[in-house]
Amino acid sequence: MPNSKAVIGYLAELFPNCFTIAGDALPLKIGIFEDLAERLEGDEKVSKTRLRTALRQYTNSWRYLRVVKAGATRVDLDGAEAGLIEAEHESHAQETLDASRAKVQQAQKAKREAQREVQKAQREAQQTKSAAAKAPPKRSARKVDVPQRKPKAEPVVAMKNTVNVDTLSVGQRVGLKIGKNSMVATVSTIDKTEAQVQLDSGMTIKVAISELHEV
Known part of the structure; x- marks a missing residue:
């Protein structure tokens, strides 16, 4: 299986x-x-x-x-x-359920914060680009022909199948989506159905293991 x-x-x-x-x-x-x-x-x-x-x-x-x-x-x-x-079994189950729900809420909050960070970075990049476009071109004393280089393409994260929960390990590189963006992260800790991952930017978030993909 x-x-x-x-x-x-x-x-x-x-x-x-x-x-x-x-x-x-x-x-x-x-x-x-x-x-x-x-x-x-x-x-x-x-x-x-x-x-x-x-x-x-x-x-x-x-x-x-x-x-x-x-x-x-x-x-x-x-x-x-x-x-x-028995009553003690019900009490234990309720505590486990409450703790699990709290973890999911925390992970969702961290995910929303990460999405806001991405959106903020995109807005700042767009503002910088717009400001550069409006600025007058600099004139050089001497015209020099410089070969035009094609801009480097941004790396594309290839999202594959979801990871296997039974073989997922700390240190494994995985892919996940934050908003409309696909990102690569490294697994820091694993806790039942959730994992804490660190983005290449240094930010750490908790996500459900079912949202992680192989890369």
Whole structure:
């Protein structure tokens, strides 16, 4: 399986009464990983490592955390009742959800600030260009024929496929879009579904891993 999303889709096919790929998720039985490892023993499509990573991502998703409410029924792989959610589990899920939302808001704020910086730089460049165009040409004492050089083309960032969350690493060069501009950055830190990257200008921002592309 190439990524966690594909693994969850595979689990939803095998255990439709337990896993979902859209809408509200179902609270899972405590120890569901051991049940999965036993049922998928020898399955060449998914390793235990990818299974654990995908399960962690699934249970940390907003749509899963929202259904973790005290008294709600947990289900096993076949959809049978497998215990109830306790108050402490609901409290932990709510804290995780609040923290995740705060990180997303912070990343969005940083992205907006980066967009404003880009727009400011573009305005200043345009103003400089306009001022230069209005200025009278300088006269030289002696006319010298100088070969005309073609202006250097700005480098184009080739945006490829989105990065593989399972192989993304610190120090990796990635591409991302800020406004209408494609930029290259270096991964500084990785935190579940988000990463902090540093632009070549030195600015650092947090973005969702799903917005990063290979370059």
